[in-house]
Amino acid sequence: MTRIISNLSDISAQYDALFCDLWGCVHDGVTAMPEAVAALQAFRQKGGMVVLLTNAPRPRAEVAEQLARLGVPEDAWDTIATSGDAARVALFTGAVGQKIYHIGEQRDLAFFEPLRIVENPTPITRVDSLAEADGVVCTGPFDARQPPEVLRPQLLEAKTRGLTLLNANPDIVVDRGDQREWCAGAVAQLYEQMGGNVLAFGKPHPPVYDMARRRLAEAGGGQIGDGSILAVGDGIHTDIKGAVGEGIDALFVTGGLAAAETGTGPAPEAQPDPAKLETFLSEHSLSPTYSIGRVR
Structure with a gap:
C-alpha cells in the first residue's frame, strides 16, 4: 500500500538523487509550479541531486531553454535526461533506417540533429512521403489538439509497407494549463x-533510465x-510503471494527470482521497512507494 506524504521533505533524507518528471510535476506547460521549485531547491541545498527525467521528444538543451522561459531556475536541478535524446541515439544508430517520414510539429525538428555521443552516426534524411521512407519517427501528432485517429490513413500506409515507428515520447496525453493535448504515445x-x-x-522503457543514470554520473x-x-512523477503508465520496473522507489504525484481519478483538488496543498487513490492504483496494478497531491 502506498504511503501518502505531505511534503517531499518528509522522506527526502532517505535519498541522494531524484529522477523528477517535469510536465505535471514542476510545470504545467505554461508556468512553473512555485512549491515544486522550492522543494527541489531545498533538496539540492541539503546535498541531493536532481535529474529532470522527461518524456519530451526534444534534446535536453531545448528543454533547458523551455524551463527558463517557464520560470524554473537552474538551481532547482543538476541535469536533464529526455526521451528525445534516448530515441535519437536509436535513430542515429540505424534503428529505423536512413530515410525517415516524420510525424510531428515543426518545433520538434531538432530531434534530427546528431548527438555527439554517437560515433559514426547513420546519415538521416527526412522524406516527404511514406512511399520513400525506410521508417517513421513520431514526436507527436501534427496537431496536438486532434485525436490520433486523424492519422489513421498515414499509419495504415506505413503498416502496409511494414515500416517501424520510432516513438520519441511514450506519454499519451499532457495538460497544457487546463487544455489536454495528445502526445506521440497515443x-x-x-x-x-x-x-x-x-x-x-x-x-x-529502460533506455531513458540508463541515460538518466549516465547523466547523473556526469553531473x-x-x-x-x-x-x-527516488523517481517522482504523475504518469501511472510512464513514471510509476518505469520506476517499478527499474526497482527504484517512486513518489506518485496525484494532482497531475490523475487528479480527477484520485480526488485531488486544484489547490497546491490538496491531497488525494485515500479511497479513490487505492482504487485507482488497484485498477492499474501498481503501488508506488509514496503518493502526494503535488510536489512541495
Missing part, C-alpha cells in the same frame, strides 16, 4: 493496435545507486 498506441511495429525509448553522482534514487 499515435504509437494506435499504430500498435493496427498491427504496426513500434520502438519506444522514454519512460517506462557528479556516479556513486549513487538505485537504492538511493
